[in-house]
Amino acid sequence: MTGHIVWLGFMGLGCVQAATLPVEISFERDVLSLLTTKGCNSSACHGSPAGQNGFKLSLYGADAAADHEMITAKHNGRRVDLKAPENSLLLRKPTLAIAHGGGHLLSKNTDEYQTLLQWLQQGAKLRSSGPRILSIDITPRELILKPGATVQLRVSGKLSDGTTIDLTRQVRYAVNDEGVVTVSAAGLASAKGRGLTVVMARGTGKTATAQFIVAEGARPGGRAQTWRSAPLDASVFAKLEEVGIAPYPRSSDRVFVRRVFLDLIGVLPTAAETERFVNDSEPNKRAALIDALLERPEYATHWLVKFEDWFRNSQYYSQGRTNYAFKRWLYEAVRADKPYNQTVREMLTATGDTTVHPAGNFWHPAIDFMLKTFEVSKATPTVTRLFLGQRIECAECHNHPLENLTQDDFYGMAAFLGRMKVKHGYAQYRRTWYNTREGEVIHPNTKQPVAPRFLDGTTPEIGDRDRREVLADWILGEQKLQFAKATVNRIWAEYFGAGIVEPADDFRSTNMPSHPALLETLARAFVENGYRFKPLHRLILNSQVYQLASRAPGRANGGDPLERTLLARYEPRKLPAEVLLDALGQVTGVAQSFNNYPEGTTAKDLVATIGSTYFLTTFGHPRRDTMEPRSTAPSLAQALHLMNAEAIREKVESPKNVLAALLEDTVDDRAVANALYLRALSRPPAEQEWANIEAFLAAEKQAGRTRRRAFENVLWALLNTREFQLNQ
């Protein structure tokens, strides 16, 4: 208990007492937290990989032992003088008694100075007999405020003796967006402007996080309505209500039918499908449409492409030899809605010739192409990122700056894959995976073999079993809820353009989900439904959240990032490359043909996709060479291509395209325009839009162009509208 008196001293209740009391200063708890609050061990200062002027500390005090050695022993112990503690460099530098690149950070008459001095007087020990800090906690964890409001944060530390201490002033606060909230060194949070941000408190290598929402109309705690709708909606709408944002209205039938076709099966509804749906008077017609689409063959071809992105099926790794086998294997899993935990287990434990056992293709991105060897350092972060939503690749080279994740954790996980080997057979491309009975992963620093250890620090009993099976058991067993969260979050991101945790594969304590309860609900439902995707799609698509409009009169309509984060509307997104290319074929009636593929092949069916078409590359089809998600950004090349490309011109001008039949059958220009709009946008033109087209047609006639040519130009313009290129 004596240690706690020092903390009182810290808080300004009598530093002289603290200095004279026979209490023991803890290096980890007291000294490291001081170095953290003063910024000494930040990445901009001594915490950078190279340190400063030879004095290197671990980032935010993550490695107490190394820091202690650096301070007390490195460079002949020049930084401490135990005989005359006041002469120690550790004190003389920050007080500017001698030159210090970091400037003046410490005054002699402060508690902090006394703490350091006392620690030196007591022998500058690493281990004190006092308790260690196990974790730190911040309250409140989630807060909704009006601008101008202030709140005192509290940070507490859990000690190894079971007690708790106040650390509010002994941590360093960092705010992601200081336009939303600022936090003083004493932990006083002030709400500034509208938005959502995360506040982090760091000390002694531990981190705690809180989420703040600031909005003018906030009604903290005012959850007046009870949302009786689907559980997904309850957590989203209750939060919106508390923040004072109304959800957008329900989307119209026309908007909904186009949206759900594009999202769920990757094709546009035909004019007939649209009209049938719009004119259907059944109250539950949306649910019925979702059910019907889930049974269409395009469902599997569309979602297959996303799984190929996840698992990086690419000739970049397999030189085309087994891409098709892997694609077929994945297709079958999606089509049959095979339980995902089974698919993942088969991939994680795959052995054998990958042409016969395609699941082994999962490991191909981790093969060093030149050396023809399997690289565990590439495979390990792939496994955790895909199946646990955890990015550990940084820990290959250094301890994670924000998490309690170390190189030891990385190599402990890698050790589960340490006995996998690959054999290159005929023509070097036929690959066979097998396990050896020995072989260990070597830690790059200690040069010692590393025993398999899970990310949570536990060590399993392995015996004679395949280590990969043990790993699969852990991910799909003990960690199944995290596995489910990581998976549903990826699916959610496909529908909403951002995950509930965003980036979608970056779960960590410092990256809070926007809607924790929503994530939990989805994950539990996914587990209960046997890890099948179709019930998950059904759950999401039938929610009110998914069915909201993307625009409404008088609303921000995309101008308010907070509405986006809190899911107040459906966020418009660009059609993915494959969907857009197929849609161009659908609208014009001239399907894209692909070299070496039979007629009727869609962009989603392609196997070796790198360099297959300029279109797909330009519109964001990825090479799948990294784990990063495909780019959804617009670009100059995209605009130029849709405007001017020969391939687009051919579709617009083809004598066999949609215009041939339409113009022959229909003399009424308005009916032709209606038909084109329905094909491309699933709606007829509005009155004003028709007036524009009518005037355009007249002008074209004046300019001496034929009716057909004029409609070719209308078609070109339609394909170039933002509306056509968006799902909204």
Added chain:
Amino acid sequence: MNTRRDILRIGASVLGLDLPRLLASEGPAKNCIIYFQEGGACQHDSFDPKPEQPSEIRGSFGTIPTAIPGVHFSELLPNCAKNLKKFTVIRSMYSKEAIHEKAKQYIFSGSRPNNAFKHPVYGSVVAKELGPRNGLPPFVCIPRRDICADAGFLGAAYDPFITGDPGAKQFKVQDLSLPRNVSLEESAARTRLLQAMDADLREMEKSKLLEGMDHFYQKAFDLVTSESARKAFNIEEEPASLRDRYGRNTAGQGTLLARRLIESGVRLAAVFQGGYDSHGQVEKSSRKIFPVFDQAFATLLEDLEDRGLLASTLVLVIGEFGRTPHINHSAGRDHWPGVFSVAVAGAGVPGGQVIGSSDAQGGAPKDRPLSIEDLGATIYKKMGIEPHKEYRSNGRPVKMNDSGVPIRELF
């Protein structure tokens, strides 16, 4: 509706351009041309011959004197030899990657590829930091998009613009001109219709996505209708004699196009010449590829100097690695990151120097070993970009160039 001011602001945010930064960034180099020897050029057959070695190391070619007494090049580079006063050769560059994709990404970005994120290449950083000039795309690759030419975590907005093959008979830049049967008048008419069709959506939707799409459509219209842009890409306007001097092939015409483009406003143009990956019959392939390079590069230096552009244009000749000192069983040479040569010119780079040297066999740096990071820091410093500037990739701080030291001999 977006006002013009909005569009300017959007343009600035999408292309990373703002005026103070633009003004502050004017280093000695206003432009950069990178000649990329794709596949990994053989140092023995080009800038670093080893005439005293046995033939299994020396290779098949003799040496010739250069404009600098005592310095010899391979006999395959007579024009380079004659022009050495205009450029500097580094004979002690080394890489740490031996696979094409990674090694290319390494030398084209100055940062070693890792498993955590993808680093943007020089052209993408230049595009972000310096932005477009005269309405032209800031980063252009000729003739095609190489696998390494990637904006990485900066996003597709900073990917290169691709020209197609200027050595082809009917060279036309991809998508830059109107379809052949659409007149300017017709294009203007249907573009007005398109704008009317989009009016409702554009009036209501305020997301960044739509802003970005609008911005690039506007840029695209400007490019297509801009006389100067069409001129910049129209290699036909160059005198036939100059086109002959560069060489009537993809690399030669590509190099000429690169000069034309940087003259018109492109900031970084990269020309890729393939064919260097000679695992077999290295003599045959060297005999084919080096003369093409020799002609194009030497002509580029002369041409830039004639036009007074050399002082403001940084020119680099790089490849992803060198080739093995020993000739293999297929009479070829395999990948060798141990040591290779790089040529640098323009933008205040003193000519006539040889920096560093390789060991007797041409397998490792003997003195002044220079890393790819050092080369990267040099490029950024020359272009007036702070080399240690930090970007964020998913919250992780990433320096454009982590550990490089600008090569002092080049300043």
